[in-house]
Amino acid sequence: MDLRLGWLADVLGDSPTLKLSGQAKEMIAQGEPVINLTAGEPDFNTPLKIREAAHVAIDKGKIGYTASAGTPELRRRVAEHYSEKMGLKISPSEIIVSNGAKQILYNALSVLLNQGDQVAVPVPYWVTYPAQITALRARTIPVIPSQPGWKITAEDLDRAGAGRAKALIFNSPSNPSGAVYTRKELEALAEYFRKTSFFILTDEIYEDLVYSEEGHISLMTIAPDLRHRIIAVSGLSKSYAMTGWRVGFGIADESTIGAMTRLQSHSTSSINTIAQKASVVAFDCQDEVREMSQAFKQRRDILVDALTDVPNISFNIPDGAFYLLVDISKAVDPDKQAGGCWRLAEHLLKMEKLATVPGEPFGVPNHLRLSYSLDEDTLSEGAKRLINGLKSFKG
Numbered sequence: 570m571d572l573r574l575g576w577l578a579d580v581l582g583d584s585p586t587l588k589l590s591g592q593a594k595e596m597i598a599q600g601e602p603v604i605n606l607t608a609g610e611p612d613f614n615t616p617l618k619i620r621e622a623a624h625v626a627i628d629k630g631k632i633g634y635t636a637s638a639g640t641p642e643l644r645r646r647v648a649e650h651y652s653e654k655m656g657l658k659i660s661p662s663e664i665i666v667s668n669g670a671k672q673i674l675y676n677a678l679s680v681l682l683n684q685g686d687q688v689a690v691p692v693p694y695w696v697t698y699p700a701q702i703t704a705l706r707a708r709t710i711p712v713i714p715s716q717p718g719w720k721i722t723a724e725d726l727d728r729a730g731a732g733r734a735k736a737l738i739f740n741s742p743s744n745p746s747g748a749v750y751t752r753k754e755l756e757a758l759a760e761y762f763r764k765t766s767f768f769i770l771t772d773e774i775y776e777d778l779v780y781s782e783e784g785h786i787s788l789m790t791i792a793p794d795l796r797h798r799i800i801a802v803s804g805l806s807k808s809y810a811m812t813g814w815r816v817g818f819g820i821a822d823e824s825t826i827g828a829m830t831r832l833q834s835h836s837t838s839s840i841n842t843i844a845q846k847a848s849v850v851a852f853d854c855q856d857e858v859r860e861m862s863q864a865f866k867q868r869r870d871i872l873v874d875a876l877t878d879v880p881n882i883s884f885n886i887p888d889g890a891f892y893l894l895v896d897i898s899k900a901v902d903p904d905k906q907a908g909g910c911w912r913l914a915e916h917l918l919k920m921e922k923l924a925t926v927p928g929e930p931f932g933v934p935n936h937l938r939l940s941y942s943l944d945e946d947t948l949s950e951g952a953k954r955l956i957n958g959l960k961s962f963k964g
């Protein structure tokens with residue numbers, strides 16, 4: 570009998586950033602004063618009202634299975650919220666609740682893709698997109714933006730051959746760049762999408778963390794005529810400081826939601842019942858969401874001010890999420906460009922006790938991702954350490 574694991578076990582390696590973050594965690598555990606700019610989650614607490622609702626759910630008991638797509642009450646609340654926000658009539662049957670935006674994406678890709686299909690993914694991308702595509706035996710088509718600012722255009726999609734794709738994953742606000750598409754940019758893309766026939770997964774998990782005047786706009790709002798091809802992905806993880814609760818939402822037409830629900834019923838059944846009961850009140854916490862968003866904006870400004878005009882680095886000011894993507898190519902020795910972001914991240918950790926994330930796994934070598942999900946004083950100190958570390962870095 571062949572006891573070897575299957576193909577996927579070899580293909581999916583550990584996250585390449587885990588080694589560095591593991592090192593940082595070890596240093597912190599040993600009492601070293603490491604400043605951690607790697608966080609992928611808000612440092613705020615979940616709003617009190619949601620936590621209280623979870624207590625009530627536990628005290629009442631009767632915590633059994635729920636419908637796979639989510640409780641009727643929560644799906645109704647999600648449908649109401651997004652109907653209002655997107656300016657569309659969305660019914661509860663067009664909603665699925667899954668274990669975070671991550672499971673929404675995996676469910677969606679699983680029911681969309683056949684082996685060998687291609688998925689267009691703009692660069693830089695969240696590391697999970699290509700991993701999920703690979704796991705489903707499909708292929709990633711990277712779409713490289715031609716203009717500064719990390720936003721793709723119709724021409725970029727065309728040049729990359731996105732017309733051949735079965736789906737596009739479109740992430741705004743973006744992890745890792747913080748780029749947010751404007752109404753005008755979305756309208757231009759929608760024009761292009763009308764000439765194609767791929768599905769569009771809009772990952773909007775950072776939708777309430779946007780610092781531009783215009784705010785976040787959903788593709789579904791801009792192009793309701795494309796609704797049957799759009800699967801909107803969001804959830805409570807980032808905007809509501811609820812990463813550990815595992816509450817994600819998918820919005821799509823009934824047949825897609827139906828297929829995703831059937832898959833989910835055979836994988837995780839549903840999400841945790843207590844989290845579902847508590848999440849019903851989440852949308853009543855808009856004041857808290859606004860406060861957190863304002864705090865992130867202030868932190869972004871602190872980091873941007875501290876790093877503007879620093880020699881050998883450059884960046885675009887992010888309009889959303891809580892990441893700054895820094896181009897470090899000028900700091901890297903031109904004779905040994907490969908691996909520069911890893912060398913700098915290691916140098917910063919060793920010499921300055923500053924943890925950062927190398928850009929390579931996001932498709933952008935020679936970049937570092939800095940998270941500003943930290944209090945303002947720590948963030949200022951982190952910026953100082955980065956500047957110091959750059960001075961002593963030999964490339």
Ligand SMILES: Cc1ncc(COP(=O)(O)O)c(C=O)c1O
Nearest residue numbers: 609669670671695744774804806
């Ligand atoms: C772009 C993006 N999409 C989705 C997710 C996953 O969110 P969740 O925790 O709800 O699964 C993340 C988390 O880091 C993310 O950065």
